Amino acid sequence: MTSIFDIPTGVLFGQLLLGLINGAFYAMLSLGLALIFGLLNIINFTHGAQYMMGAFVAWLGFNYLGLGYWVSLVTAPVVVALFGMAIERTLLRRLYKLDHLYGMLLTFGLTLIIEGVFRQLYGISGMPYAVPKELAGGWNLGFMYLPIYRGWVVVASMVLCLGTWFVIEKTRLGMYLRAGTENPILVRAFGVDVPRMITLTYGFGVALAAIAGVMAAPVFSVNPMMGSNLIIVVFAVVVIGGMGSILGSIVTGYLLGLVEGLTKVVYPEAASTVVFVAMIVVLLIRPAGLFGKGA
Amino acid sequence: MAETAPVLLDVRDLHAWYGESHVLHGMNFEVRRGEVVTLLGRNGVGKTTTMRSIMGIVEKRRGSIRFAGTETIDRPSDRIARLGIGYCPEERGIFASLDVRENLEMPPVVKPGGLTLDEVFALFPHLKEREHSQGTKLSGGEQQMLAIGRILRTGAELLLLDEPTEGLAPVIVQHIGEIIRRLRDRGFTILLVEQNFHFAAAVADRHYVVEHGRIVDMIPSGEVAGKIDKLKELLGV
Numbered sequence: 001m002t003s004i005f006d007i008p009t010g011v012l013f014g015q016l017l018l019g020l021i022n023g024a025f026y027a028m029l030s031l032g033l034a035l036i037f038g039l040l041n042i043i044n045f046t047h048g049a050q051y052m053m054g055a056f057v058a059w060l061g062f063n064y065l066g067l068g069y070w071v072s073l074v075t076a077p078v079v080v081a082l083f084g085m086a087i088e089r090t091l092l093r094r095l096y097k098l099d100h101l102y103g104m105l106l107t108f109g110l111t112l113i114i115e116g117v118f119r120q121l122y123g124i125s126g127m128p129y130a131v132p133k134e135l136a137g138g139w140n141l142g143f144m145y146l147p148i149y150r151g152w153v154v155v156a157s158m159v160l161c162l163g164t165w166f167v168i169e170k171t172r173l174g175m176y177l178r179a180g181t182e183n184p185i186l187v188r189a190f191g192v193d194v195p196r197m198i199t200l201t202y203g204f205g206v207a208l209a210a211i212a213g214v215m216a217a218p219v220f221s222v223n224p225m226m227g228s229n230l231i232i233v234v235f236a237v238v239v240i241g242g243m244g245s246i247l248g249s250i251v252t253g254y255l256l257g258l259v260e261g262l263t264k265v266v267y268p269e270a271a272s273t274v275v276f277v278a279m280i281v282v283l284l285i286r287p288a289g290l291f292g293k294g295a
Numbered sequence: 296m297a298e299t300a301p302v303l304l305d306v307r308d309l310h311a312w313y314g315e316s317h318v319l320h321g322m323n324f325e326v327r328r329g330e331v332v333t334l335l336g337r338n339g340v341g342k343t344t345t346m347r348s349i350m351g352i353v354e355k356r357r358g359s360i361r362f363a364g365t366e367t368i369d370r371p372s373d374r375i376a377r378l379g380i381g382y383c384p385e386e387r388g389i390f391a392s393l394d395v396r397e398n399l400e401m402p403p404v405v406k407p408g409g410l411t412l413d414e415v416f417a418l419f420p421h422l423k424e425r426e427h428s429q430g431t432k433l434s435g436g437e438q439q440m441l442a443i444g445r446i447l448r449t450g451a452e453l454l455l456l457d458e459p460t461e462g463l464a465p466v467i468v469q470h471i472g473e474i475i476r477r478l479r480d481r482g483f484t485i486l487l488v489e490q491n492f493h494f495a496a497a498v499a500d501r502h503y504v505v506e507h508g509r510i511v512d513m514i515p516s517g518e519v520a521g522k523i524d525k526l527k528e529l530l531g532v
Contacts (some may be wrong), residue, residue: 172400175401178393179401181392182390182392186384188371188372188376189351189372189375189376189382189384190373190403191376191377191403192403194373
């Protein structure tokens with residue numbers, strides 16, 4: 001077996017792939033968080049629970065309605081986004097003029113409630129969700145073995161993230177969104193229905209989390225706490241990328257996934273903390289984040 | 296001409312509050328279609344608040360504001376804008392995350408009949424040269440032109456211009472005066488907030504003098520010369 005710096009290439013690329021998959025989830029989740037924070041001024045702590053709900057809606061759909069993976073990839077985000085938009089309309093809307101802290105407390109409380117309900121109903125042991133048969137199996141690439149499903153997750157998340165970035169940077173809707181993030185009052189005074197745009201943006205950010213949840217279901221097991229394990233790292237990603245920076249959240253998501261993967265090869269003991277070390281270093285050197293514009 | 300044209304904007308007994316502070320105490324004035332009218336007054340008398348109330352940005356407001364016959368006092372600001380009112384705020388409100396062209400294209404078209412982008416560029420050739428610069432990288436004068444230019448595309452018939460000459464060099468003030476005259480010729484109706492009454496007298500048909508949140512006098516431009524001393528006293532210049 002060939003090796004680089006005494007590390008077998010199979011192991012190296014295997015860990016890099018794992019890192020890239022984690023990075024794909026980080027990117028999808030932090031992108032949604034950045035979008036929501038930019039326009040709503042709310043740090044959406046419910047994001048992890050909404051990711052978990054996406055996985056659960058897919059699991060429930062399969063077990064009770066016989067809905068397959070591909071159908072769930074569409075229906076689960078819609079269901080979870082509708083739930084999210086109802087929360088925005090009834091609860092979050094009251095907090096926009098207050099300090100960030102209120103939004104964070106509210107969404108944190110919601111997370112505890114949602115996770116509690118799912119734990120009560122489904123326990124914490126976790127349920128398996130099968131890889132769709134179209135994506136089962138793997139390819140031997142010569143230097144490593146690539147499970148097709150994992151390759152799909154990486155590609156699909158990149159398409160989703162780049163598509164979102166494109167819409168924000170290059171379309172009229174994205175222009176409203178960028179302008180509304182800066183000065184919602186003026187954008188509204190130009191005739192844009194900003195409250196509706198806020199609801200839809202929240203819905204979209206939540207839908208991204210739910211899609212990530214569906215994609216995660218065959219990789220990790222479906223369990224009520226799957227979101228809270230992930231979301232802490234995702235918040236670190238958002239801080240490193242720069243709060244509210246769209247491109248920053250995407251790039252940083254993949255980057256930190258890879259850094260994690262590399263650390264697993266070089267010094268496995270540090271793999272679960274390397275993201276937080278990176279966060280501390282970035283906060284000390286560039287408090288606004290790698291892609292943030294000033295503090 | 297303008298004196299017989301129908302009233303486009305009719306403000307009656309308008310009161311407005313910022314939190315607990317009562318800023319407008321019953322404003323009464325009207326703007327006829329095709330007119331250029333100014334609100335003159337010192338700092339803090341309520342001119343900008345009047346603009347923000349017409350636009351629906353000041354949420355706590357009472358009385359009546361009718362635009363083309365439609366009562367707007369209970370409408371949110373996006374629905375007021377869609378009736379055909381374009382707003383150029385005092386702070387200009389250029390978007391930093393948009394380039395010059397995007398800033399111009401950002402306000403949605405609310406009615407047919409607005410200028411095309413090319414016509415806006417013809418009016419402000421400087422903006423064409425800087426089409427792809429970040430909006431906030433422009434000079435103060437260019438930003439002011441951008442703030443005016445972007446509401447000409449939307450089909451708005453009434454333009455609210457809040458101190459478009461503030462802090463600008465005399466040559467740019469002159470240019471903006473020229474633009475306002477050309478817009479008037481094109482049929483735009485304009486409500487202008489000004490502290491510079493020499494500028495106001497040169498571009499407007501009539502002037503309302505504002506004090507303590509009320510209109511205290513109305514002076515047609517032809518009579519400004521005769522009332523210059525009284526005006527100076529009222530404006531504190």
